[in-house]
Every structure is written in C-alpha cells, then in structure tokens.
Amino acid sequence: MPQMIEKHINFIELEKACAEQDCPLCVIISARAERFIDGMLFEHVSDRVFRREYRLAGGFCAFHSRKLETFHDGLAVAILGKDILEDRLSSFKKRKPWKPKEECPVCVERKRIEKEYLTFIVQADTNNKEVKFRASTELRSIFTASEGFCAPHYAKLLETVKHIPQWLIEFHENKFNKLMERTSRFVELSAYGRQEEFIALSKKDQLVWKELARNLRGDCE
Numbered sequence: 001m002p003q004m005i006e007k008h009i010n011f012i013e014l015e016k017a018c019a020e021q022d023c024p025l026c027v028i029i030s031a032r033a034e035r036f037i038d039g040m041l042f043e044h045v046s047d048r049v050f051r052r053e054y055r056l057a058g059g060f061c062a063f064h065s066r067k068l069e070t071f072h073d074g075l076a077v078a079i080l081g082k083d084i085l086e087d088r089l090s091s092f093k094k095r096k097p098w099k100p101k102e103e104c105p106v107c108v109e110r111k112r113i114e115k116e117y118l119t120f121i122v123q124a125d126t127n128n129k130e131v132k133f134r135a136s137t138e139l140r141s142i143f144t145a146s147e148g149f150c151a152p153h154y155a156k157l158l159e160t161v162k163h164i165p166q167w168l169i170e171f172h173e174n175k176f177n178k179l180m181e182r183t184s185r186f187v188e189l190s191a192y193g194r195q196e197e198f199i200a201l202s203k204k205d206q207l208v209w210k211e212l213a214r215n216l217r218g219d220c221e
C-alpha cells in the first residue's frame, strides 16, 4: 500500500514538472533540494546524527552551500558552519590537506531522487495491470509533451535502468537529433555573408546555443 501512495505522489509531481519548460527531472530535483535544505536547517540542526554527517561531509558542496545564504535561519547556518570551521582551523595549523570523508548530503539526496524517478517512469510503463496501464498511458502522453530529459539525465537513465521502453528511447533520440540539426544550422548561418538567412531563423533557433548549453549541463546539481 505505501508503494501505491508513493507512486501517486511521484505521478503528480512529474505531471507538474512536465508542464515547465525544462528537463522534468531537473525541475523535480531543484524543488526537492530546496525543500531538503530548508528541512535540514529548521529541523535537524539539533539532530546529532545529522550534524555528524554534515561535519564529515565538510558541509554542503560549493553548489548547494550557495543556497545557504538565501535562507533566513542564520543561527542554523552558524551552528553547522562552526563545526566545519573548527576542522578547517585544525588542518590549517597542522598544514595537513583537508578532505571531506563523506559526500554533500544534498548531493546524496539528489542521487536518490534521480534513481527513484528514473525507475518510476519505467516501472509505471512496463506494469501490465489494468489500472497501472491507464496510468502509464497517461504518463507517456504527459512526458512526450514535455521537453524530455537533459543529456546528463538521459545518460543516467541509460546507465541505471535495464528495460527502457522503446518510446522513451525514440523520444530522446529524436529530441537530441533535432537539437543537433538546429545547432548545425545555427553554426552554418553564423558564417560571414549569411546574415539574411540567419535573421530569417525563428527567435528560438537564433538562441539554440542557450538551449544546447542547458541541455548539455542539466539544470540542477
């Protein structure tokens, strides 16, 4: 039963993310990471296990610790940061290189969410029970109307999931091939003497380099 509820929530979250103009998994991860950091700062600062994990990780990674400055709970950030500074000070004194023993807790959570969603999409699709079948058909139409995964998340799908439905592969191959065609056209028409043809491109095609950069790096950390 809890499995069903969990999937239901995933479905709603995915549906919402697919409506945005971005990789749906990046959208989900960014929102969840935000909530995760928020929850950590407000609930877990006094939690000794969490504080130990955070200290062993040397705090969040450079990307996620940037988010700390936008939170209003300065006391929580100070309490957590004090532990890390203490470790840094002692390694400065010993002139010993300092290396965290654990990974950034938000990055650990990000990987967990990635795996959860990549498996969810495929499971919802391959399950043949009638109710699930309806859900999977719906999921497919929602997903194929979205921008689809960014390159890092599509690569992760290929890496982590064994039986990927054909429609999901075709959808992404088509997406990346089209992006390649549009990028080649952009490069071609950027050459000297082709300004008129370049101006005739749609606004979207004139800015394809931005879309390419976003798709190659993904929009979350």
Ligand SMILES: [Zn+2]
Pocket (backbone or CB within 6 Å): 023, 024, 025, 026, 027, 149, 150, 151, 152, 153, 218, 219, 220
């Ligand atoms: Zn992504």
Ligand SMILES: [Zn+2]
Pocket (backbone or CB within 6 Å): 060, 061, 062, 063, 064, 104, 105, 106, 107, 108, 221
């Ligand atoms: Zn991180």
